Amino acid sequence: MATVHLQADHRRFTGGEKTLRVDGGTVGELITELERRYPGLGPLLTDGASVAIDGELIPDGIFEKVDASTEVYFVAPISGG
Amino acid sequence: MPRTHALRTQVQCTVNGDEVDFLCADETSLLNALRDELGLTGVKEGCGTGDCGACTILVDGKVNCACLMFAPEAEGSSILTVEGIAQGDELHPLQQTFLEGAALQCGVCTPGFLVAAKALLDENSDPTETEIRYALAGNLCRCTGYDKIIRAVQEAAVQLNGASK
Amino acid sequence: MTVTENPRTYKYVGTRPVRHDGLDKVTGKARFAADLDMTGQLRAALVRSPHAHARIVSIDASKAEAMPGVKAVVTGADFADLDPTHPEFDMAVNLMARGEALYNGHVVAAVAAVTAAQAAAAAAAVEVDYEPLPAVLTIDEAIAKGAPIANTTNRTLFSGDAEPSNLASVNEFGRGDIEAGFEAADIIIEREFRTAAVHQGYIEPHACVADCGQDGKAVIWASSQGHFAVRSKTAAALGWSTDRIKVIPAEIGGGFGGKTTIYLEPVAVLLSQKAARPVKLVMSREEVLRATGPAPATKITAKIGATNDGEITTLQSTMYFDNGSTKGFSALTGAMSVASYKLPNLELHAIGTVTNTARSAAYRAPSAPQAAFAVETLIDELAQRLGVDPIDLRLQNAVVEGDATAMGMPHPKIGFVETLEAIKNSDHYNSPVPEGAGRGVATGFWFNIGEQSSATVNLNEDGTATVVTGSPDIGGSRASMALMAAEELGLAVDRITPIVADTESVGFTDITEGSRATFATGMAVVNACRELIEELKQRAATIKSADVERVEWVDGAAVIEGEDRLTIPEITAMAKNTGGPLTATASLNAAGAGPSFAVHVADVAVDEETGETTILRYTAAQDAGTAIHPSYVEGQIQGGSVQGIGWALNEEYIYDSNGVMENAGFLDYRMPVASDLPMIDAIIVEVPNPSHPYGVRGVGETGIVPPIPTLANAIAAATGVRMTSLPMSPPRLLAAITGGADG
Ligand code: FES
Ligand code: FES
Numbered sequence: 006m007a008t009v010h011l012q013a014d015h016r017r018f019t020g021g022e023k024t025l026r027v028d029g030g031t032v033g034e035l036i037t038e039l040e041r042r043y044p045g046l047g048p049l050l051t052d053g054a055s056v057a058i059d060g061e062l063i064p065d066g067i068f069e070k071v072d073a074s075t076e077v078y079f080v081a082p083i084s085g086g
Numbered sequence: 087m088p089r090t091h092a093l094r095t096q097v098q099c100t101v102n103g104d105e106v107d108f109l110c111a112d113e114t115s116l117l118n119a120l121r122d123e124l125g126l127t128g129v130k131e132g133c134g135t136g137d138c139g140a141c142t143i144l145v146d147g148k149v150n151c152a153c154l155m156f157a158p159e160a161e162g163s164s165i166l167t168v169e170g171i172a173q174g175d176e177l178h179p180l181q182q183t184f185l186e187g188a189a190l191q192c193g194v195c196t197p198g199f200l201v202a203a204k205a206l207l208d209e210n211s212d213p214t215e216t217e218i219r220y221a222l223a224g225n226l227c228r229c230t231g232y233d234k235i236i237r238a239v240q241e242a243a244v245q246l247n248g249a250s251k
Numbered sequence: 252m253t254v255t256e257n258p259r260t261y262k263y264v265g266t267r268p269v270r271h272d273g274l275d276k277v278t279g280k281a282r283f284a285a286d287l288d289m290t291g292q293l294r295a296a297l298v299r300s301p302h303a304h305a306r307i308v309s310i311d312a313s314k315a316e317a318m319p320g321v322k323a324v325v326t327g328a329d330f331a332d333l334d335p336t337h338p339e340f341d342m343a344v345n346l347m348a349r350g351e352a353l354y355n356g357h358v359v360a361a362v363a364a365v366t367a368a369q370a371a372a373a374a375a376a377v378e379v380d381y382e383p384l385p386a387v388l389t390i391d392e393a394i395a396k397g398a399p400i401a402n403t404t405n406r407t408l409f410s411g412d413a414e415p416s417n418l419a420s421v422n423e424f425g426r427g428d429i430e431a432g433f434e435a436a437d438i439i440i441e442r443e444f445r446t447a448a449v450h451q452g453y454i455e456p457h458a459c460v461a462d463c464g465q466d467g468k469a470v471i472w473a474s475s476q477g478h479f480a481v482r483s484k485t486a487a488a489l490g491w492s493t494d495r496i497k498v499i500p501a502e503i504g505g506g507f508g509g510k511t512t513i514y515l516e517p518v519a520v521l522l523s524q525k526a527a528r529p530v531k532l533v534m535s536r537e538e539v540l541r542a543t544g545p546a547p548a549t550k551i552t553a554k555i556g557a558t559n560d561g562e563i564t565t566l567q568s569t570m571y572f573d574n575g576s577t578k579g580f581s582a583l584t585g586a587m588s589v590a591s592y593k594l595p596n597l598e599l600h601a602i603g604t605v606t607n608t609a610r611s612a613a614y615r616a617p618s619a620p621q622a623a624f625a626v627e628t629l630i631d632e633l634a635q636r637l638g639v640d641p642i643d644l645r646l647q648n649a650v651v652e653g654d655a656t657a658m659g660m661p662h663p664k665i666g667f668v669e670t671l672e673a674i675k676n677s678d679h680y681n682s683p684v685p686e687g688a689g690r691g692v693a694t695g696f697w698f699n700i701g702e703q704s705s706a707t708v709n710l711n712e713d714g715t716a717t718v719v720t721g722s723p724d725i726g727g728s729r730a731s732m733a734l735m736a737a738e739e740l741g742l743a744v745d746r747i748t749p750i751v752a753d754t755e756s757v758g759f760t761d762i763t764e765g766s767r768a769t770f771a772t773g774m775a776v777v778n779a780c781r782e783l784i785e786e787l788k789q790r791a792a793t794i795k796s797a798d799v800e801r802v803e804w805v806d807g808a809a810v811i812e813g814e815d816r817l818t819i820p821e822i823t824a825m826a827k828n829t830g831g832p833l834t835a836t837a838s839l840n841a842a843g844a845g846p847s848f849a850v851h852v853a854d855v856a857v858d859e860e861t862g863e864t865t866i867l868r869y870t871a872a873q874d875a876g877t878a879i880h881p882s883y884v885e886g887q888i889q890g891g892s893v894q895g896i897g898w899a900l901n902e903e904y905i906y907d908s909n910g911v912m913e914n915a916g917f918l919d920y921r922m923p924v925a926s927d928l929p930m931i932d933a934i935i936v937e938v939p940n941p942s943h944p945y946g947v948r949g950v951g952e953t954g955i956v957p958p959i960p961t962l963a964n965a966i967a968a969a970t971g972v973r974m975t976s977l978p979m980s981p982p983r984l985l986a987a988i989t990g991g992a993d994g
Contacts, residue, residue, distance in 0.1 A: 010659050013423040014409075049409050057660035060653075061942065063842045064702050078660035081422065081583045111368070127286035128279015130504070132454040133536040137917035140454055168279035181277040185269045188882035191726035191890060193276030194283060194455040194504030216926075223926040226917065228452045228505050229726060230886055231893035232925040233933075 007071035009035060010078045018046040032056055033067035035077060050079050099160045101126070102170025110157040117141045119157035120167065128168040128197045132226065139225030142198035143167050149205045151224075168197035171204060179242040179249075180204055189238035191229035198225050203239045211247055215240065254673045255937035256666075257877055257946065262806075263737035264945055267882045268744045270730040272502075284458035284474035284501040289529035292460065293322055295522050296370035297532075298360040298377045299542065300352030303386035303607040303910025304401065307350060310360055311378040318376060320369035323525035325518065326360045331490030335404045339487035341577035344404070345610045346488060346514050352381065353402050353576035354607050355910045356541035358514075363522040363530045386607040388910050390550045390571045393417040393604040401605045402576055419578045419603035422586065424658055425596075432565025432596030436556025440632050443552045444625045446959075446977040447903035448545035448573070451614045452894070452922050455504020456539045461519035462529040469520045471498045473513075476506040476723055477762025481516055482754050488517035496520075499753040500723050507894070508613030509544045511762050540915040545904055546614035546621075547572040547579070547603075553625040557633050563648045565596035568625065572611075572618055574603045579611035585618030588956070589626055590656040591667060591696050591848070592648040599657060607910055613764065616697040616952035620895060620959050627693035627960030628973065641692050641964070642675045642850075666874035666938030667696070667848040673936050674850045679870040688856045688867055689969025695849045695956025699949035700767050701841030705758025706775035708736060708783055710833040714820030716742055718749040721760030722772040726890075726951070727883035731769045732776050734879050735945060739780035741807025742819055758838045769879055770940075770947050771841035777944045778837035790829040791817045843942025847950055849873040851892065851957040855965040862985025864900055864966060866927075871957070872934035876948030884950050885933040891954020892931050897923045899959040903978050 009027045016023060019042075027042075029035040040047030056066045057078040063069055071077060094109040101124060108123040117134070120126040120143070132140035134153045141152040144166040171178045180203050183189070190196045199222060206213060206221040213221065218239050219232075227235060275281040312324040327349040333340045348359045360377050364370040385399035392398055400415045408420040433439060455474060463469040475481045478498040486493045503510060515532045523530040534543070553568040566589065572582035582601035589599060634641040649671060650656075652664045674680050674692065684690045707719040718736045722728060729749040737744045760772065784804045791809030792799040794817060801812045809817045826833050854867040871892045878884040901921045905913045914920045939946025959977065967973050972987045 012658065013425055045411070052409075057658075060661040060663050061843045062660075062698070062701070064700065064840055066842070076660075078658060080656075080658040080660060081424075081587060121286075122288075126279070127282065130283070130455070131285065132456070133917045135536065135916055135918065138454060138536075168277075172278060177277070184277050185273045188267070188270070188727070188880075188886055190273070190276055191883070191886055192453070192455070192503060192505045193272075193281055194453075194502075196276050197279050200277060215930075219925040219928070223924045226452075226454055226922055226924060228454050228507070228894065228922065229890045231889035231891075231931050232923075232928055233889045233931045234882070234886060236925065236930070 006073045007035060007075040007077050009039070010076065012079065015046060015049060015079065018043040030070060031067065032069045032071060032077060035071065036067070055080050095158050097158055097161050099162060100164040102167060112156065112158055114157045115153050116155040116157045116160050117152035120152055126167050126169055130194055130197060139198040139202060140195055142201045142225060144201060144205055149202055166201065168200055171200055178204065179245045180239065183238040183241040183245065187234050187238040187241060189230065189234040195225060195227040199227065199235055207243055207246060212243055253878065253881065253935040253937060254669070256669065257937045257939055261738050263734050263744055264877065264879050265881060266734070267880060268730065270727050271733060271749055272724065272729055281502045283455055283504050284460065284472055285533045287460050287472050287501060288531070289460055289462055292529040292531050293363040293365060293526055294367040294370045295361055295363045295519060295530050295532040296374035297358045297538070298374045298379065300348065300355060300357040300359055302352055302381050302383050303355045303388065304384040305352045305381035306384060307348060307352060307359060308380040308382050312360065314378065315362055315373040315376040318369065318373045320365035321362060321373045322528065323363045323522045324360060324377065325521045325525065329521050330488060330517065333487070337487070339484055341610070342484055342512055343488040345577055346517060354609050355912070356609060357576070361518045361522060363526050386910050387417060388606055388608060388906055390548065390573050390604050393606050401607050405577065405605045417605050419574045419605050420582065422583050422601045423599065425598035426655065426659060427596030429565055429567050429596050429598045433556045435558065435564045437559040438633060438636055439554065439556045440629050441552070441554035442629065442975055443550070444975045446549045446621045446624065448548040448608070449898050449902045449904065450540055450544045450920065451507040451509035453505030453507060453509060456534040456536055457514055457543060458533040459515045459519050460529055460531045461516060461523045463520055463524040465527065468495045469523065471496065471516050471520065472501050473498055473516055474501045474503045474510065475513065476503065476510040476725060476764060478723065479721060479754055479759050480511065480762045481513055484513045485516045485520060489520060497753060497755050500751050503723050503725050506725050507615045508617055508764065511613050511764050514543055536917060537915045540920055541912050542609050544612050545575070545609055547574060547611045547618065549573070549621040551621065551625040553629055555629040555633065559637070561637055561639055561644050561647050563592055563594060566594050566626070567598045569600040570622060571602050571604055573606055573608070575606060575608045575610040577605065577610050578603070582618060585622040587657045588619035588622050588696055591650055591694055593650055593654050597657065608906065615891060615894065615955040619695060619697060619956045620898060623693065623695050623956045624959040624963065624977070628963055631691065631693070631960070631964040631967070632973070642671055645694060646671050663843070663845060664938065664941055665846050665848060666936055669938050670848045670850045670872050670874050670936045673872040673934050674852055674870065677870055677872070677934060679868055679932065680852055684854055685867055688854045689965045689967065690852065690854050691961050691963065691965030691968055692850065692852045693957045693960035693964055695953055696846060697953040697956060698846050699770065699844035701771045701844045702761040702767055703840045704760045704772040704775040705836065705838040706772060706779045707757060707834065707836040708776065708779040710783065710819065710823050712823055712826070714818070714823045715746045716740065718747055718776055719752045719757050720772050720776065721752060721757040722763050722768040723751055725763055726887065727880060728768040730883065731773060731879040735773050735776050736780050739777055740784065740819065758836065767844065767949055770844050770943060770949050773947060774841050774943060775837045775839055778839065779835045782835040782837060783833060786833060786835065787819065787822055790822050790826070793829045794822070794825055845876055845940030845942060845948040847874050847948045847953040849953040849957050851961040853961045853965045855962060855969055857966060857969045857984065859988055862981035862988060864962070864979065864984065866896065866929055869929055870932040870934065871954060872936055873950060873953055874936040874938050874948060875950045876940040876943065877937055877946035878935050879945065879947060881935060884935055887950045888933040888954045889931040891952070892958050893923050893928060895955045895958025896928070896962065899962040899977060899979055901978050901980050
């Protein structure tokens, strides 16, 4: 279980919800649960987003552990020049 | 069997102190001849149109863009490229100050700058910053913002003047 | 100059040794890709579309094939047929057209021949029958109702739409309540900004040599920002497995983001395979400008609100970034880079368009400079309207650790306030503005990224070391790797040889982008060194029959029970007696890349008769976390600043009505030269990044973000004219001054 923050882009799937409590022990499990609740949202979170956990940007972090106090942000993928 | 290309011209000249000769088509640029026939790949091509200075060489002591000359025009001349700037294993003061002053990042423009800066210092041993900037205005560097290049040339001038006093 | 909060002092980190590859680069020995020649090598030339948009009806290469010296011709039909949903589809289509030419200069065929002249002649003889299609050339044309479709394979990302569209991506994010934010504001300013496409402008054109053997394996010598990416992209374009491709990195003559993608390698490999000989393919400068690179053109509207006390209450912006012919570089990072101020109410729309122009590529802090132009101009106007110092206004609203980024997540430890103060306290800012001149300030920000890196550290028999990484050195990173290894091992920098190894000689490493080499690859080097030190302690314990628990590593030597010392050469000399060679490897996917902030100040004079801007003085401060090699940090700051200055004042892609770039050469695409500029004073600020062993933040990108608004603000101060479109070249500035209108 963790707190998940979504971008405006994602909210069309959640009926406008921005912040959700979601079951799961890893980021990947959170995504699976979100996809179950809001079909169509999952691909945006796996292909189209990076994750920030407690303020630290984690590339490709689907196996990162989360717990009840974790704040997870799904942010857009960042690449550089 | 009919020939499909013209016979090539022989060119004789001095490059970095050595007498050399090579064959080339009349329309071959001196840049391509230096790189492909003589293996002097320190002379770079950034544009091929005389606008970047990466191919800067000295022909009889004068700054030239090798990409704007036809190779046969080099007949009888004396050419200096970056490969000929150091005296044996002793670097030219410009090479030393470029290294110590971090005046290169990717280094692809560096040969052209060194040759152009050497030509400047050969002619004007104590240039002002503005004179250096104008003397090097034909050379593009996209990495450094020129700051450290200008400083390295200033420092080399100081060293050369110190050595000659 | 350095302003440091760094509590630690180091022996090697922070010094300025001569870089290891320097000698080769000042003597002309360094080999860039175009400098390499293989035995029996052919030269290749590309056939490019003269149309901005056309259906390729047929390609007849029979005449070309019959010409002297010609050994192979390839077209789109020879390449893997990728599904449009494949992540490398757009890259692959960009390097060889399939069915449609999508922009003027799009490659439609390639020829290999014995000489370059023969290849060029044969390329001109390839007969392509085109059926011209309506072309879309600008953002406005792309989004117009009923616009023709620029690229029928494009679907808007994540939209679920099955229909082709001229929109590559549409994103929205933000927080708070925009309406309430504007209601709470006493001052509201809104403007529209436009910027033209610009090129990265690396001096070395793209080049490669490929040699495909009869075993079906290829070796590629390439100039790129990441040879592992060259391998994977080439494999994708050809439909090959990666083990068939080995990429050997040549020296790279500048990239700035433009060499994070590829254009040539798969073409050269196929030609080499067909001809059974090595093939060298080198672009001309004209090709580089017409068909690689550009950073997106933009159209940005931004609206900001603040109270009379200077508190920014809200920001709303819609940003269009033109991706070019296929999805290229997105709008998203531009919008995300609006993260420097506490913005309780924020609404950002980022829209990428597709047009029949060259596919855009990343360019140093991609998309952030255009966004900063808009936002930092509005902040400057706010300061002006409020009658407060522009740095004080920024200090009042500056983000600190824990404040939200544009995407909501909190900032980690950052040095924005420290960097603002460094400029506020600088000699430049405290000197009077020269008579008749104007002074401008602006700020910029870049996230930086981590990603995957590998490093191997080998200790040689005599106690010297080799540091092997897979990050191409685009501006002195080998020296940084050696410095970090020196600090860890306690070994002098000149006893360490840093090398960049090929794809078969070191573990996978992502491209050098996002200012990640010193951060992430450096971290891999540090981890490998630490592992090596544990092993060295173990060996020392064996030699001295001591308990390893009693061995410490101090200053390049194992100290046993506080007295007996064994140096690295003493231990390596006995390596064979104590368990064999000393080597360690580390790999990681680095998290926690620290954002880097920059603040610039410029004094400019504008000639009101010609519209020409002269920069009288320029100072750039930037947070480097910890500067590993300060000279190269300064160099990154200065180089980024000057690229931004060129973007601000002169550089632009000019297209004619048929989508042909009119200024595809360095004479007309005018980049800054030495005589255009003053010295660029670099101030290194050090607020260490807690996620890196030495506190490193990437420094490569941020420097290009502030110059555009810095100069626009300085020009406004000098002339009273707010320029809202780029470049602020003499004719445009003159028109704005005399017309009194906004640029
Ligand atoms: S290559 Fe000769 S000036 Fe650019
Ligand atoms: S150092 Fe790269 S172009 Fe000058």
